[in-house]
Amino acid sequence: MDNRAEVREFLMSRRARLTPEDAGIAAGPNRRVAGLRRSEVALLADVSVEYYAKLERGSIAGASASVLESVARALRLDDTERAHLFDLARAADGIPASGRPRKRATTQAGARLSLQWALEAITEGVAFVRDPYQNLLATNALGRAFYSPVIGDSGRTPNLARFQFLDPASRDFYPDWELFSEMCVGIMRAEAGRDPHDRTMQDLVGELSTRSETFRALWGAHNVRTHGSGTKRFHHPVAGELTLAYEELAITAEPGLVLLVYTAEPGSPSAERLRLLASWGASEHTPTESHRTTS
Secondary structure: OOOHHHHHHHHHHHHHOOOHHHHOOOOOOOOOOOOOOHHHHHHHHOOOHHHHHHHHOOOOOOOOHHHHHHHHHHOOOOHHHHHHHHHHHHHHOOOOOOOOOOOOOOHHHHOOHHHHHHHHOOOOOEEEEEOOOOEEEEEOHHHHHHOHHHHOOOOOOOEHHHHHHHOOOHHHHOOOHHHHHHHHHHHHHHHHHHOOOOHHHHHHHHHHHHHOHHHHHHHHOOOOOOOOEEEEEEEEOOOEEEEEEEEEEEOOOOOOOEEEEEEOOOOOHHHHHHHHHHHHHHHHHHHHHHHHHHO
16 A cells, blocks of 8 residues: 555645645635635645645655655645655655654563563552553553553553543543544554555554544544643542653653653642542552462
8 A cells, every 4th residue: 555545645634734824825716616716736845736636546656855855845735744745755665654664563572571570660650551552561560450440350451542542431530522532533643654665553543433423424534643742631430530640751761662750740649549549549459469479
């Protein structure tokens, strides 16, 4: 497969959301399209209408960086959308997004002892490692207690996207469920744009599209985003309401994996509830560990 359909739908969706007023051009009468016309985007990008139409048909291979920058400005793409457009162009040219073959993230990477030690050294925050497919590969002790609704006891690698869209418990765990859904799909969209041949991502998207109408609609919107940092609300079945700040850090030893840390404002009710959750988690796991050592 190639990524022509992805390029086409992304550019069309970005054009459709802009009005002439947004772009600072006269609307004119008898408009029959939502958003800007191709000719208007071409004018704003300073390229011919024929060339922009070619790009929007998905033929982005060979497009220069200057042309892509001009199109990004014309469509008023934000930083994440601009990066996504360049990723799509690199993929069309057969160039990995990083400029070199990307190592495949595996569950074994999350089991690396030094990485697990680093996670366990974080004792007052939720720390976990996630791969591009939303698999929860490793956590610290507080992370295991925090994500107990996600991890469950099935033995299958927990997947945050499957939990979000396929498990009814996610609507209780995430008070802002709709916002979390948009974030999850936007992050996956950005990842998918980097490698249109990624079979694992294709299979996950296919599964979720088949089983979740919400996922299917959000995937079709072609919105992209990065995680970075921010604040999220949770409702934990043990700890109750939690408002946590998060930071996402790339793991340079394992390209594609990220470390996320959730922390509470010192002295806040959420900080006290995290401490209670840590105590609960320790008490819950102690019997299991004792059983393992005696069996």
